[in-house]
Amino acid sequence: MTQQRILANVSRDDFVGRDAELQQIVQQASRLTDRRGLVLQAAPGVGAAELFRQAYDQLFLRRGDPVPIHFALLRSDANPVDTARRFFQTFLRHYVAYRRVDPSLADAPLSSNDLIELALPGDYELISELVESFERERGASDQRDFVRFCLTAPHRLAAAGRRLFTLIDCLGLGPSKEEISLAQEITAAVAKSSGSFALAGLRRQVISLLGSDGGSDFTEVLHLEPLGDDDGRRLVDVLARRHEVQTNEPTRDLIVQQLNASPLFINELFLAARAAKRPLTSFLNCQRLYVDELMGGRFYRHFSRILDQVAPQPQTKKVLLRVLHESAAGEAHKASLWAWKKRLGVDAGEFERIVDALHVNELANSSGAFIEMNAESYVWMDYLRAHYRVEVAGEARAMIVATTLLDTLKRAPQTMARKYRREAALGLSELVSYFNCQSVPASLFHYDRFAAAHKGADTESINAELDMESDLIRLPQTIYAAGCSAYSDSISCGPERCAVAHGFDAADYTDENEVVWLAAEIESKLEASRELTEEWCNRLAGLARECRFEQVRLWLIAPEGFSPEACELLKERDAYGSSRRQVELLTARIKSEIGAADERADEYEMVIPMGTDTELIAAHAVEQIARRVNFRPEAINQIKTALIEACINAAEHSMSPDRKIYQRFRLENDKLVVTVASRGVVPANLASDNGHDVRARDEKEDAKSRRGWGLKLIQTLMDEVEFERVDDGTQLRMTKYVR
Amino acid sequence: MADTTGESPVQARRVGDTAIIYASDYLNKLSGERIERECKRQLESGSRALVINFRDTELVNSIGVSILMGVIDAAEQNKARLIFSDVNSHTAKLFEMLGLTRHVSLAKDEGEALSQVAPQKNAVGS
Numbered sequence: 001m002t003q004q005r006i007l008a009n010v011s012r013d014d015f016v017g018r019d020a021e022l023q024q025i026v027q028q029a030s031r032l033t034d035r036r037g038l039v040l041q042a043a044p045g046v047g048a049a050e051l052f053r054q055a056y057d058q059l060f061l062r063r064g065d066p067v068p069i070h071f072a073l074l075r076s077d078a079n080p081v082d083t084a085r086r087f088f089q090t091f092l093r094h095y096v097a098y099r100r101v102d103p104s105l106a107d108a109p110l111s112s113n114d115l116i117e118l119a120l121p122g123d124y125e126l127i128s129e130l131v132e133s134f135e136r137e138r139g140a141s142d143q144r145d146f147v148r149f150c151l152t153a154p155h156r157l158a159a160a161g162r163r164l165f166t167l168i169d170c171l172g173l174g175p176s177k178e179e180i181s182l183a184q185e186i187t188a189a190v191a192k193s194s195g196s197f198a199l200a201g202l203r204r205q206v207i208s209l210l211g212s213d214g215g216s217d218f219t220e221v222l223h224l225e226p227l228g229d230d231d232g233r234r235l236v237d238v239l240a241r242r243h244e245v246q247t248n249e250p251t252r253d254l255i256v257q258q259l260n261a262s263p264l265f266i267n268e269l270f271l272a273a274r275a276a277k278r279p280l281t282s283f284l285n286c287q288r289l290y291v292d293e294l295m296g297g298r299f300y301r302h303f304s305r306i307l308d309q310v311a312p313q314p315q316t317k318k319v320l321l322r323v324l325h326e327s328a329a330g331e332a333h334k335a336s337l338w339a340w341k342k343r344l345g346v347d348a349g350e351f352e353r354i355v356d357a358l359h360v361n362e363l364a365n366s367s368g369a370f371i372e373m374n375a376e377s378y379v380w381m382d383y384l385r386a387h388y389r390v391e392v393a394g395e396a397r398a399m400i401v402a403t404t405l406l407d408t409l410k411r412a413p414q415t416m417a418r419k420y421r422r423e424a425a426l427g428l429s430e431l432v433s434y435f436n437c438q439s440v441p442a443s444l445f446h447y448d449r450f451a452a453a454h455k456g457a458d459t460e461s462i463n464a465e466l467d468m469e470s471d472l473i474r475l476p477q478t479i480y481a482a483g484c485s486a487y488s489d490s491i492s493c494g495p496e497r498c499a500v501a502h503g504f505d506a507a508d509y510t511d512e513n514e515v516v517w518l519a520a521e522i523e524s525k526l527e528a529s530r531e532l533t534e535e536w537c538n539r540l541a542g543l544a545r546e547c548r549f550e551q552v553r554l555w556l557i558a559p560e561g562f563s564p565e566a567c568e569l570l571k572e573r574d575a576y577g578s579s580r581r582q583v584e585l586l587t588a589r590i591k592s593e594i595g596a597a598d599e600r601a602d603e604y605e606m607v608i609p610m611g612t613d614t615e616l617i618a619a620h621a622v623e624q625i626a627r628r629v630n631f632r633p634e635a636i637n638q639i640k641t642a643l644i645e646a647c648i649n650a651a652e653h654s655m656s657p658d659r660k661i662y663q664r665f666r667l668e669n670d671k672l673v674v675t676v677a678s679r680g681v682v683p684a685n686l687a688s689d690n691g692h693d694v695r696a697r698d699e700k701e702d703a704k705s706r707r708g709w710g711l712k713l714i715q716t717l718m719d720e721v722e723f724e725r726v727d728d729g730t731q732l733r734m735t736k737y738v739r
Numbered sequence: 740m741a742d743t744t745g746e747s748p749v750q751a752r753r754v755g756d757t758a759i760i761y762a763s764d765y766l767n768k769l770s771g772e773r774i775e776r777e778c779k780r781q782l783e784s785g786s787r788a789l790v791i792n793f794r795d796t797e798l799v800n801s802i803g804v805s806i807l808m809g810v811i812d813a814a815e816q817n818k819a820r821l822i823f824s825d826v827n828s829h830t831a832k833l834f835e836m837l838g839l840t841r842h843v844s845l846a847k848d849e850g851e852a853l854s855q856v857a858p859q860k861n862a863v864g865s
Contacts, residue, residue, distance in 0.1 A: 637829040644800050709801035709837055716836055
């Protein structure tokens, strides 16, 4: 059954891509025990206002406690008094509508008398009193007192025992200090009343709405990012159906890409298509409509409204357009704040306001001494180019329309190609961000070895052989990864194709172990030649020099691998080289590990004090656990002994401050993973090399040496032994497979 | 004839010149040191051979095993034979893994252990 619309602009079925967020907001309303606030930090134009309206509708129709209230700050409010009055009336109207189970009242223009008359008998006295007080305060001369009174609506309803869930939409908030100040007052008034509540604002503005305490009343944060491509396509389909506008798959993809999957812009385009009765079945049709909207339609009005707010004075706006255009036209899309201030010629306060407003609306990014244009938004950049030419350069309008249309048409295939490349890319930034000290077969990073051993083999048999490989590479622990372009303009390729990953070898947070992986996916139809490989090695090395990365690891990926000469070069440069297939195998391994870790397994935890044979308690516990997956008696004894040794090691070496040993026993299908951790000092050379030194040293020692056998025993008795990085102390992970 | 030592928390008995010491269920630092002390006491009191019986021992740890090395040293210094009996297969593998079996013999049970020490005892005692 289709959900009835109350405040929402679209039906629930047509509201695309925000199911999880909607559920989180609705759940927030259900919190009965504590007063908690949720803050929604939204990128511009991602549909946050509609999300709040959808949440209101869902809560209204679901019934039960609490009563949903939805209030949106509007630019059309003339002054704080208007806003406050509307706030008060909205509270009463939504309360009465909900109590009467009459959705039509939620958005109806009800007078004070209407509210009293519509109140249920049980609410009559309360509503009458509130309305009378409201009218009395409105008639008084002090407007400030009236505003204050209006903002007490949530408190007064709560004091009368009514449970409310208030949604405050600040997405339409202007940049002025007065508006922000009023929004802060409203937020504080709602936060101080009992009950849960939610606040939505632009992500670069919302922090200023939370008040001086930084939003201590807000315990949940929800980030609303732009839609993904898939959801963008679904949205196009929904809108095409709703507005009866014809599309096809190529135009659908172009619309999503060109409008950056923005629900706001996509919706505007379809409204325009419906009004103009234009099918969107060819790139030409799409771009004609797009340019029309850019020159004088909905896109034009959207950006002009923002720029009018940013720079209300016509002359300032004209200069601003010029400065914006020139900054965007530069290769780096940025300019110094100092140059901007000089060009704009406004006082410091006004300059700060202008920059802040551009920043909040994400037309530009202000950071430090520079201001950088948001060049990722095609619509914004096209608007800027076109209107600079109209309003500043004074070019003929027909010429601008023609050239903009020509440019967007020429760009369309490139836009699509970029999308296809992005989708076909391996997603290097994401892949390297998963690196977390996993040990993986070395042949996955050496194309020559891989080709010699596995070329022509099927995936299953390659994986089986990789499982047997004894030469392993231990990946670093990545702590931050981003595309190369985020570091420098010297390498121009998408973040999916070239990545920088900062991390530590062995997750050991020391200067010596700090490492930067520079990975790039290079294009080559055949095995990459030595020349191409050298060129990319040089590019990445140049990036390392430019960014002053000290210890780097270069990793090149070519679809078909590397020629023998290129492999030689990679060896000379101490760089890794993989084919696409190797990377796919590596990705599958890493993701399956992550997936396996996420799967719910039988897991037991135990904390024992150090000393007085407490390790026996742990040993008996692990015996019971191991029996559940049919380990042989001999294997159970081995696990028990290994655990005992791990406990002894923890007790002997850690200088533990709490004298406790933390153990986790995780049963998976074919293995038992035992983790033994303790706080305190990490024994030298233990964590960094996973105890291999200790083993080697032990082996050299005479068997008559009295101590130091523990780790050697563990390594012999268990199938996998690894020291894991923990912030304080040591953590030993031991795995035994059922055989 | 065999006797049982009552002064030590470790059970022990003598069969001729051979002392039989019984290890507890868990061979760790404490129980290892008790065995070591008892073995040294037996050697000082004239035992020419030592049998450590592990029939009750389910678990051992590396510290307990390392202390047994002290017992091996003491036996060697006193030119006494040392035999471990009734060692379960898991513990036997650990002893082997840690190199103890290069210095000490393992016997299936006490009887086999006593028969192993008999020739030496005879050679020394007769």
